[in-house]
Amino acid sequence: MNSTQIKCFLSLGKTLNFTQTAQDLYLAQPTVSKNIHNLEKEIGVTLISHKHRQIQLTKEGQYFYQILLRLSTEMENTIKKMQDSKITTLHTISIGYSGLPFEKQFLPIFIQLMQQKDKWNIELKAVSLSQPGILDKIAKHEIDFMIYQSDFFAQNSLPYSPMIEAGFSVIIRRDSPLKKYAQVPISALNKKIFLWDGNTPLSSVAKLKRALKEEISDNALEIQIIHKVSLATMLVQAKDGIAIVPSFAYDYNNQDVFYRYLDWDYTTKYGLGYVKEKENAPYFKDVITNMHKAINLVKEKWNK
Missing domain, CATH: 3.40.190.10 (Periplasmic binding protein-like II)
Structure with a gap:
């Protein structure tokens, strides 16, 4: 008894039609008939009967069909459990x-x-x-x-x-005169600056802050530290100021502001x-x- 014989019998037990079974299994109809005949011969039991040109399962055939159907279902469930187990054990x-x-x-x-x-x-x-x-x-x-x-x-x-590796970028309003720069020089930053820094202060930001104080006069410099990159864009849009963030924070989908590289020879x-x-x-x-x-x-x- 092989797998092809079992598949043919299970399908025939469901369809009770040799033609339909052959189509479902992509086999020739004589091949289905031969597999059923060999299965009956091997187990020594008549499984199907022909009455008035209709296929019926014999009493033994019905019993054998239910047994194979249960075993087939259990096999499918076992395989599924094994596959699910493989996924969960990744x-x-x-x-x-x-x-x-x-x-x-x-x-x-x-x-x-x-x-x-x-x-x-x-x-x-x-x-x-x-x-x-x-x-x-x-x-x-x-x-x-x-x-x-x-x-x-x-x-x-x-x-x-x-x-x-990258440096810092300046976030400006769309009407800002700074948009003319491909790289904004620090000397041009004479407005309020929202400077991003981590909750744990970063050395790169500390160096930038010193550079800003060295190149911009105190009376024109107002630095406010913020801890969220998303807040930088909101503040620039809402207030008269610019923001400086790492270039990694560049939001290419945000069309409400311009991003310009900061002209400062330092990368992180x-x-x-x-x-x-x-x-x-x-x-x-x-x-x-x-x-x-x-x-x-x-x-x-x-x-x-």
Whole structure:
């Protein structure tokens, strides 16, 4: 008794029609008849009868059909459970992110790349960097990798894998005279400045603040520190001032303001922070490689 014989009999028991069974199984009708005949011969029992040109299951055939149907259903359920178990046992890798527009562009691509090997399940965790305890989450392995600026991790001696390097950008109103600059010189910033900084002050922002004070006279400089990038755009739109944020925070979909590079010879890196043990994890190389690929794919779209 082979699988083809069983499939033919189960289908015939349902359709009671050789032609329909042949069509359902993509077999020739004589092939179906031969398989049923061989099955009856092998088990020594008549399974079907012909009455008035109609197919019927014999009493033995009905019993055998119910047994095979139950076994087939159990087999399908077992296979499904095994497949579901395989999905749930994929290793989950947690990635902390702050919600920058740039992240929303490349993270879906990164997830697709990671899932191609059918080994890793990515769990994204939105993290508010204005809240304390982020580094504790990394140390306790509640977050495997955190996407953020390099100087945030440098202050705490955590390993870091850089992905992209950039400077700072100026956010201005659409009617601002600063829009004429491709790169805005610091000397032209003579208005109120909303300067983004992390809840844990970053060395790159501290250097920028010193540069601003050195090049702009005190009576023309008013700096207000903000901790959310999303707030920067809102304040620029609502008030007479400009905002300075890392270029990683560039929102390409926001048509209400202009972004211009700040003409300042300093760059900072953006990438993944983690604990040292992660470098020995089986997924470490895949995470680093695929995030590089995802970011580069997004960068190519910018260039186009």
